[in-house]
Amino acid sequence: MLINFFGKYKSIVVSIALFLLLDASVLIMNFYISFEISEDASGINLAGRQRMLSQRMVKSLVNINYYLNDAEKQQQALDELKSTVGLFDLTLKAFSNGTATIAGDGTDITLPRVDDAEGREAISQAEAIWVDYKYQLDSVLAVKTPEELVSVLPAALQYAESNNLELLFLMNALTGALENVASSKATLLRLIQTIGILLAIVNFFIIMFHFLKQLRESDEKLESARQETVEILDTVNEGLFLLDENLNIGSQYSKKMSSMFGLNEFSGLSFSQVLEKTVTAKDVETAQRFIRLLYRDDINSELIVDLNPLREIQVNISGDDAAYVEKYFSFNFTRVYQDNKVKDILVTVKDISKEVTLTKELEYSRQQSQKQMEVLTEILHINPQTMKIFLDNSFKSYDRVNELLKKPAKSNASLKDKLNQIAREIHSFKGEATTVGLSGFESLAHELEDSIAKLKDSRELTGDDFLPLVVEFESLIRHTELTRSLVNKLTAFSSELSFNDTATGGYREHDQWHALVKTVSERMGKKVDLVVSGFDIDLPREVAKVVNDVVIQCIRNAVVHGIEDPQTRLAEDKLERGYIDLSLKKLVDGSLELSVKDDGQGIDYEAIRSKALAMGRWSAVEVNSWDYKKLLPLIFHPGFSTAGSVTSDAGRGVGMDVIKEKVKSLQGKIKVGSRRGVNTKISVVLPQSLTENLAA
Amino acid sequence: MLKLMIVDDSNIIRRKIQRECDLGVFEVVASAKNGEEAISLFEQFKPQVVTMDITMPKMDGIECVSELIKRDPSLRILVVSALSDIATGIEALECGARGFLCKPFTEKELSDALLKLTEGQHV
Numbered sequence: 001m002l003i004n005f006f007g008k009y010k011s012i013v014v015s016i017a018l019f020l021l022l023d024a025s026v027l028i029m030n031f032y033i034s035f036e037i038s039e040d041a042s043g044i045n046l047a048g049r050q051r052m053l054s055q056r057m058v059k060s061l062v063n064i065n066y067y068l069n070d071a072e073k074q075q076q077a078l079d080e081l082k083s084t085v086g087l088f089d090l091t092l093k094a095f096s097n098g099t100a101t102i103a104g105d106g107t108d109i110t111l112p113r114v115d116d117a118e119g120r121e122a123i124s125q126a127e128a129i130w131v132d133y134k135y136q137l138d139s140v141l142a143v144k145t146p147e148e149l150v151s152v153l154p155a156a157l158q159y160a161e162s163n164n165l166e167l168l169f170l171m172n173a174l175t176g177a178l179e180n181v182a183s184s185k186a187t188l189l190r191l192i193q194t195i196g197i198l199l200a201i202v203n204f205f206i207i208m209f210h211f212l213k214q215l216r217e218s219d220e221k222l223e224s225a226r227q228e229t230v231e232i233l234d235t236v237n238e239g240l241f242l243l244d245e246n247l248n249i250g251s252q253y254s255k256k257m258s259s260m261f262g263l264n265e266f267s268g269l270s271f272s273q274v275l276e277k278t279v280t281a282k283d284v285e286t287a288q289r290f291i292r293l294l295y296r297d298d299i300n301s302e303l304i305v306d307l308n309p310l311r312e313i314q315v316n317i318s319g320d321d322a323a324y325v326e327k328y329f330s331f332n333f334t335r336v337y338q339d340n341k342v343k344d345i346l347v348t349v350k351d352i353s354k355e356v357t358l359t360k361e362l363e364y365s366r367q368q369s370q371k372q373m374e375v376l377t378e379i380l381h382i383n384p385q386t387m388k389i390f391l392d393n394s395f396k397s398y399d400r401v402n403e404l405l406k407k408p409a410k411s412n413a414s415l416k417d418k419l420n421q422i423a424r425e426i427h428s429f430k431g432e433a434t435t436v437g438l439s440g441f442e443s444l445a446h447e448l449e450d451s452i453a454k455l456k457d458s459r460e461l462t463g464d465d466f467l468p469l470v471v472e473f474e475s476l477i478r479h480t481e482l483t484r485s486l487v488n489k490l491t492a493f494s495s496e497l498s499f500n501d502t503a504t505g506g507y508r509e510h511d512q513w514h515a516l517v518k519t520v521s522e523r524m525g526k527k528v529d530l531v532v533s534g535f536d537i538d539l540p541r542e543v544a545k546v547v548n549d550v551v552i553q554c555i556r557n558a559v560v561h562g563i564e565d566p567q568t569r570l571a572e573d574k575l576e577r578g579y580i581d582l583s584l585k586k587l588v589d590g591s592l593e594l595s596v597k598d599d600g601q602g603i604d605y606e607a608i609r610s611k612a613l614a615m616g617r618w619s620a621v622e623v624n625s626w627d628y629k630k631l632l633p634l635i636f637h638p639g640f641s642t643a644g645s646v647t648s649d650a651g652r653g654v655g656m657d658v659i660k661e662k663v664k665s666l667q668g669k670i671k672v673g674s675r676r677g678v679n680t681k682i683s684v685v686l687p688q689s690l691t692e693n694l695a696a
Numbered sequence: 697m698l699k700l701m702i703v704d705d706s707n708i709i710r711r712k713i714q715r716e717c718d719l720g721v722f723e724v725v726a727s728a729k730n731g732e733e734a735i736s737l738f739e740q741f742k743p744q745v746v747t748m749d750i751t752m753p754k755m756d757g758i759e760c761v762s763e764l765i766k767r768d769p770s771l772r773i774l775v776v777s778a779l780s781d782i783a784t785g786i787e788a789l790e791c792g793a794r795g796f797l798c799k800p801f802t803e804k805e806l807s808d809a810l811l812k813l814t815e816g817q818h819v
Contacts, residue, residue: 293790
């Protein structure tokens with residue numbers, strides 16, 4: 001609908017339409033009445049002419065009589081009488097019936113029928129007189145001879161004399177009546193005009209009033225909306241502002257901005273003006289380029305979130321107390337659309353210093369504990385006596401380096417000499433760390449050596465050049481102190497709890513193996529018992545380590561690949577709980593035999609075959625021709641795994657091949673035996689020589 | 697299906713993207729290991745979507761983006777790069793790329809990014 005199209009402006013449209021309608025009707029009436037008045041004027045004019053015509057008729061009659069002896073003049077009078085009678089008759093009929101007559105200028109004119117009572121009366125009386133009068137006049141006009149004229153003229157003259165005045169009077173009355181009608185129409189016209197003007201004024205005031213009211217209402221609404229915005233902007237705990245296409249800040253922004261950026265007025269400032277003291281010039285430039293990308297409508301804003309250079313930015317804000325505080329802000333940019341086009345960018349700025357600091361602290365403590373774990377692992381791999389000697393030596397060495405650093409040196413040569421002495425000290429310390437197997441110490445010493453080497457290359461040395469060395473040297477000392485404190489803690493544990501420990505690794509691992517079986521079997525929904533026997537034999541450290549690795553890999557394989565889930569076992573008439581027998585024994589020839597036996601499904605050669613095919617290293621014909629003797633060794637192949645999916649328990653394919661390498665490194669042998677559906681047994685035989693030196 | 701070209705000098709990344717893209721929405725029509733190769737493969741296969749590494753031998757990603765956009769301004773290019781230098785990423789976008797995915801990425805991040813990149817293009 002049209003009304004709907006005009007929406008909130010419809011009342012003004014209606015008012016204007018009303019105004020125009022009013023104007024138009026006044027105009028039309030005006031026009032119509034003026035037209036009537038102009039018609040009336042011709043009527044009045046012609047009524048006046050009737051008076052004149054009645055007089056002329058009398059004059060013509062008198063002239064006819066007067067010029068009885070002058071034929072020419074008489075004829076003139078007769079002609080005049082004839083035309084006068086015709087015109088009078090025609091005009092009187094026109095007044096009476098509303099028919100046509102001839103106007104003063106000779107044109108035809110149709111008169112409105114006179115309906116006014118007074119005028120009507122005058123006309124009908126005039127008509128009554130005119131019937132006889134015309135009869136007399138017509139008989140005068142009809143004569144053919146002078147004798148005839150002399151006989152009819154006296155009667156006509158007499159009638160004219162007795163009725164002429166009456167007729168004149170009646171025509172006067174008609175004129176007066178017509179004048180009255182015209183004058184009342186003129187009054188009506190004035191009245192209409194006055195009313196029209198009055199209505200127009202009223203309409204105008206209504207419009208005025210209405211719109212003032214509407215304006216005031218919308219002003220109030222605007223004001224309250226503005227108030228709400230102001231409240232939001234005053235309260236919100238973030239920086240909040242709009243950026244236009246020229247990257248200028250809009251007039252509305254949050255109060256928090258002042259304290260965040262240390263400025264009082266932002267309106268009209270450019271983005272770079274606000275940022276120039278807060279972040280680096282390069283960041284400002286990158287941010288501007290980023291924002292311009294947001295104005296491009298062929299880019300999905302979610303796809304460039306990562307490019308926001310101000311997402312987490314360290315800012316340089318001088319606080320009220322001028323104390324330097326490390327602060328971080330996070331700027332977020334959101335498009336503001338109008339008519340499907342990006343109109344502005346809404347920027348929110350958050351102070352994320354706390355979050356960042358917390359994250360950093362967490363990361364630091366994570367690194368610290370990781371470092372501690374590394375140190376701890378290193379310590380546990382080293383003979384305690386060796387560790388003690390190493391630590392003592394380290395501190396002695398540090399003392400020497402400290403002495404060297406403190407020693408005053410002025411000339412370039414003496415500084416160089418000083419540097420060389422420190423280098424030698426650090427180098428021999430590094431050698432010791434390497435020998436003992438403390439890689440953490442080794443790498444710290446190595447970094448320090450690198451820095452020293454760089455200094456050696458520079459031609460001129462000053463005392464300040466040693467400062468970075470001091471820093472690195474201190475971190476080495478801290479590392480050593482950390483190590484010593486951990487060693488001390490371990491010593492305290494050991495003396496407090498006094499483990500009955502042979503320090504060979506032996507049965508200490510039982511608990512770990514049980515725990516492993518428990519964890520893995522639970523995760524796979526299986527039920528497995530582990531029985532361990534014979535691990536009270538003392539073994540050298542490196543042998544114990546290999547044994548432990550083999551046990552872990554084999555029992556894990558047994559649980560994952562060997563033992564079936566309870567339902568399958570029950571269906572195959574097996575006990576619900578699977579069983580792993582783990583034993584270590586000394587054979588008669590002095591060699592060691594480690595065996596891991598499970599009562600699971602045995603080795604699935606077809607699974608190995610299809611895996612071999614999948615590995616794509618051999619042709620299908622070749623693989624399909626292999627018997628179990630050929631297939632079995634594949635389980636020791638690097639990268640081989642038969643587990644269906646990769647879990648943390650199996651399927652990573654880095655197990656058995658590593659075990660094989662380790663056993664081989666001790667000149668040992670691995671044997672695998674299996675009966676499909678019944679059991680699998682893996683035994684590792686290690687030569688006698690490995691245990692001999694311990695026995696000796 | 698939209699035709700996709702992978703441009704990356706690392707074959708591990710190429711394979712990773714290929715794996716994710718072969719899931720039905722995109723058809724990987726070409727895979728290039730540098731900018732020059734990308735240009736010639738583009739001429740041959742006319743892909744509609746491109747994933748683009750920045751640091752590559754023989755014409756880097758920035759130049760390659762400009763060259764490709766010159767040939768097809770409607771081409772949707774997703775820059776896949778490490779976040780070490782944001783300004784370079786922005787430069788690639790200024791040259792006509794339409795999105796940025798940060799390395800390393802998960803499969804979901806990649807597929808989300810590609811879908812957003814090609815919004816409205818799928819039939």
